[in-house]
Amino acid sequence: MGHETPAIGCSRLGTLWCMRVIVDFDQCESNALCMAAAPEVFEVRDDDFLYVLQDEPSEELREKVEAAARSCPKTAITIED
Ligand code: SF4
Numbered sequence: 001m002g003h004e005t006p007a008i009g010c011s012r013l014g015t016l017w018c019m020r021v022i023v024d025f026d027q028c029e030s031n032a033l034c035m036a037a038a039p040e041v042f043e044v045r046d047d048d049f050l051y052v053l054q055d056e057p058s059e060e061l062r063e064k065v066e067a068a069a070r071s072c073p074k075t076a077i078t079i080e081d
Pocket residue numbers: 023027028029030031032033034035042044050071072073074075076077
């Protein structure tokens with residue numbers, strides 16, 4: 001009780017520091033361009049909604065996530081460090 005478990009795999013002190021992915025779902029039009037760039041993180045399902053599979057992806061996915069953010073015509077993807 002009283003102790004919070006830190007998010008696994010995300011640490012400013014270790015080598016696994018990761019980013020946070022934020023999607024403005026009000027802007028998103030589910031065109032799946034982000035999924036094409038980073039399918040590990042973004043998935044548009046049959047229900048036509050975008051799902052963020054990892055909102056704190058590891059650093060090794062940064063390039064793909066940044067490409068996904070750039071590819072979004074609605075600029076709905078924000079990456080926070
Ligand atoms: S590229 Fe942008 S608009 Fe398209 S599904 Fe991804 S977040 Fe939504």
